């Protein structure tokens with residue numbers, strides 16, 4: 001794994017939120033009432049998680065998102081600044097509250113309900129305002145917690161300037177061919193593949209989008225097709241896994257950093273898995289994200 005001395009520049013377009021996590025003995029079944037063992041709040045949102053993930057790994061990161069003009073929005077802004085993420089393009093709105101995610105967590109597994117709120121007000125105008133920065137960065141990262149219109153607009157702008165784009169296809173939705181053609185890598189969950197790609201079988205999807213689609217499951221394994229054979233890598237440590245939330249964002253962050261440093265696809269996947277494993281050892285989507293010093297010291 002090679003980390004060149006050139007600092008990668010990344011724009012992350014996406015959501016930010018406060019995650020309210022209720023820990024329970026078991027995830028409640030429909031119509032159940034269960035008691036929480038404890039409750040806590042963490043910084044989250046797939047966009048902000050990836051902004052923090054890539055910044056901790058040494059990138060210069062611009063986050064483009066939208067928060068409410070409320071105390072939670074201020075906390076998110078302060079956290080991003082503390083994490084060395086540039087917030088010059090984060091919009092603040094008085095029309096919606098800051099996004100939140102309600103999480104029930106048991107045995108490390110999480111059931112998440114996202115309230116997009118201010119995140120859904122992120123518009124193509126906000127992306128346009130950052131136009132000149134798109135020309136200067138190495139990679140743009142997007143996920144699906146902001147409007148599809150914004151995601152598509154971002155990808156088109158990135159391509160206009162010949163920039164690389166990575167997409168974490170979560171929460172899952174059907175992606176159109178234009179998106180799939182124009183992104184350089186897509187991270188998707190195994191259990192949601194049929195939603196993102198329609199009816200196609202996993203093998204078919206991976207072969208069609210070889211070296212482009214990376215499918216993960218919650219045992220922290222990643223599978224892809226390299227043009228010749230299926231490749232499968234797994235980093236797992238049952239004893240240390242306390243929290244599976246945020247593993248996809250962490251994988252995407254690690255993959256993105258390795259990609260910006262021009263490593264092979266295999267190295268990108270291995271590093272993504274490693275970063276994802278780290279985040280699973282602490283509660284919260286951002287807490288356990290590793291720093292570049294963990295790898296270069």
Ligand SMILES: OC[C@H]1O[C@H](O)[C@H](O)[C@@H]1O
Pocket residue numbers: 017018019043044045046049101112114145245246247248249285
């Ligand atoms: O990917 C994990 C994230 O999904 C949800 O958006 C939560 O905010 C959580 O931080």
